[in-house]
Amino acid sequence: MLKQYGRVAVMVAMLLVCASGVAQKVLAPTPPMGWNSWDSYGLTITESQFRANVEALAKRLRPVGYQYAVVDEGWYLLNPEKSKSEAFSYRMDQFGRYEPAMNRFVSAKGSVGFKPISDYVHSKGLKFGIHIIRGVPKGAVEKNTPVAGSRFHAADVAETSDTCPWNPDNFGVRDNAAGQAWYDSLMKQYAAWGVDYIKVDCIASHPYKGDEIRMIHQAIVKSGRPIVLSLSPGPAPLDKNAEVAANAQLWRISDDVWDRWERPEGEHFPQGIKNQFAVIASWVPYVKPGNWPDADMLPVGTLGPVPGWGKPRKTRLTEDEQRTLITLWAMARSPLFVGANLTELDDQTTRLLTNREVIAMNQHGHDQRLLFQHNNLVAWTSTSGSGTRYLALFNVGDRTHRVIEPLSEFGIKTVTCGSRDLWKGSPWEKVRQIVGVIPAHGAMLLELKAEPGGH
Helix, strand or coil, X not given: CHHHHHHHHHHHHHHHHHHHHHHHCCXXXXXXXXXXCHHHHCCCXXXXXXXXXXXXHHHHHHHHCCCEEEECCCCCECCCCCCCHHHCCECECCCCCECCCCCCCCCCXXXXXXXXXXXXXXXXXXXXXXXXXXXXXXXXXXXXXXXXXCCCXXXXXXXXXXXXCCCCCEEEECCCHHHHHHHHHHHHHHXXXXXXXXXXXXXXXXXXXXXXXXXXXXXXXXXXXXXEEEECCCCCCHHHHHHHHXXXXXXXXXXXXXXXXXXXXXXXXXXXXXXXXXXXXXXXXXXXXXXXXXXXXXCCCEECCCCCCCCCXXXXXXXXXXXXXXXXXXXXCCCEEECCCHHHCCHXXXXXXXXXXXXXXXXXXXXXXXXXXXXXXXXXXXXXXXXXXXXXXXXXXXXXXXXXXXXXXXXXXXXXXXXXXXXXXXXXXXXXXXXXXXXXXXXXXXEEEECCCCC
C-alpha cells in the first residue's frame, strides 16, 4: 500500500512539473519571421494565390527561419474589389462569426473554415496566421445572432458607439461577460481551424483598446492552443508597454511602413524608413523573449498585383535603402514579415532576405542599443549568442559618408580586433580602426571579436 501511494505521489509530482513547464513556456521566444499578404494583395487574396506564396515561402525562405504564412485583412469579403465599403458583402456563420469567402477560398466549404488551408500550411513545415479587425460584425448585431457556447446574443456584446475609424466591418466589444464570451467563441473557432498567429487590427492605436486586448488574450488562453497575438496598427502608446507585454507577443510601434525613405513633412502616413530610427530606439528597452515591438513589414520586392497602398510596382526603395531597412529591423530584433509577392521573388531580394548571419543577429542577438548619432551617421550595437559584437553603421544622409574611426569610438577597448562584413560575407581580418564607405541611405554591418593579444 505504501509503495502504491509512493508511486502515485511520484506521478502527481511529475504531472505538476509538466504542468508548470507548459505554463512557463514562452510563446514566440525569438522574433517571429514570415510572410503577410497585405503588401501585395490588399483585401483581395485568393486561395490559389495564397497557396502559391506558401509554396515559395517553404522553398526559398523557410530554410533560414521564416515560418508564418498570414492571410491579412478581408478574407471574409465576397466582393473585396468594391471601391466603397458600404457595398461589401460578408460571409458569416450562424453565430455571427466571419467565415472565409467561398468564392475566394474554395476549400472553405460548410463550417470547416480555414482548416484545409492551415493543414496545407502545416504540411509544408510552416505556421498559419490570419488578420482580424477587433469587435463584433455589424451584420451579427443587426440579426442579433447567438454567441456560440453562451447565453448571450450579439446585441449584448456590441458597443455600437465604438467603431473603427478606418474599417466599416465591426462594432466594438463591451468589457463584460458577453464581450468575453464573444472573444472566447472567436478564439475557439480559430483554434479549431489550426490558426497559429492572429493579427488583430484597430486595437493598438487610433484607438488603443486595452480592455479588448486583455479579453482576446484571455480567450486565447482558454482556447488551449498556443496562438501568437500581434496587435496593430501603430504607434502603440509607449506608456502602455507593460500592458501590451502582458497580453501580446507583438505590437506595432508605428503607422504603416511602405516603400519610401522619408515621410514628407506635414504628412503622417505612411511611415518612412528614416523616420523609424527614433521610434525603434524608444522601444528597445522593452524587447525580450515573448515580447517583440514590431516595426512593421518589409516592403521589398514586387508589391502587387493589388497592394494594400498605391499601385502595383517593384519596391521604390533602392538596394541600399533595403539593406538599411533589414539591417535596422534585424539589429533591433523586430519581427521580420516579408510583404513581397513571393511568386515573383528575384535573386537580389532573396539574398537580402536570406543572409544567415543577419538573421542570426535578429534571432539571437542581445543587449541591442543605439550607440550614438553624429549628424547623419547612426551607430547601433548588440552582442551575438557566442559573445562577439555586432556593429551597424547607417548613413541617413543624402551623400556618401566615409568612416575612419578608432575602435574606441565604438566602445571597443582593445588596440586591435577581428572584423568581418556580414553583408559582403568577407573573411575575418585584424583591424585597428573601423574603415568604410557608406552610400547615401545605406548601411554597413560588421561582426567584431577580441583578438588574442589585442589588448
